Amino acid sequence: MVSLRCKMIVKQELQNIGLHYVNVDLGTIEILENIGDHQREQLSKNLKTFGLELLDDKRKILIEKIKAVIIEMIHYTDELPKVNYSDYISEKLGYDYTYLANTFSEVKGITIQQYIIINKIERVKELLLYDELNLTEISYQLHYSSVAHLSNQFKKITGLTPSFFKKLKKKRFENIEDL
Template sequence: MKMNLKFDYNFICKTILQEQLGALNLEYKIHSLSEVEFKKKPTETELQYVTQALEKYGITIIVDQQSALVQRIKELITELINDTEKSRKYNASDYLSEKLNYSYAHLSSVFSETTYSSIENFIILKKIDLAKELIIHKNYTLTEIAHELNYSSVAHLSAQFKKTTGLTPSAFQRIINKRKKNE
């Protein structure tokens, strides 16, 4: 028997943080998935414990400020793309600038220097990932997906999908439908 799963990464990460930080009785506040503030500075021993406890879940503590900013940018882009009402209201550059209190030029520069890719490319990748999720789990039509992800047309969505995955959305849908029939 095969079971398909969908994960709520935000919930999982928050739960892990709460469990591991709570085990130390540290007073903290989770500002976002990539930012935790401690009420008082943890001891070196407590930091080592937290580091080891989180690493077994694939969570690493970021010491470098640029990397932390890039992680926050990625998190905000994911949040924006997953909230279709918000993504219709804001363009990504304004949203990031407003949330992070930096100019978009600065954010774009830091992102590119750290990841060797652009914010725009990351946005496209996240949109295509969401498009695949909508095809797999919701059986949305391409028109519905284009509308949901704020594409100007189905042709624009299809072009980005093919460039990113090597498949047209229609070919991807056929593969998924064939898999579902064979289960």
């Protein structure tokens, strides 16, 4: 899992600059000592080499936490939660959903629901490429009300039908194999 790798990198970089951590978790680091400007700059520079960013802005941190919960929920769990997404995200992060939704929209320019849909469609693409589940099974797994609803959302986001997307990807793989 990506987040485990990130945690390991962050822990190593904290040790490299002489900081002792209590906890490294989803978007947060708890350290024992006060961090100086030089150490903060060094940590930020070191993390950037791994594609990670040190965030100081509380709103940006909250947005990253929201995104991480959504990505984990859609991409890294076998079954989506039975409760609605707003309750799930609110419970996971310990904030009122209205506050989370307003903050997310203000910073990202899209709603949490739109971000969820985008990620669900990305997951549909992955599952179509794995070719282990048919569209009905994918629809059920991702809690779509029907295959038609999934197909409509897929086409709205990608401009393609799920079946055309699958054919297109298979054709590309065949062309690559022919090289």
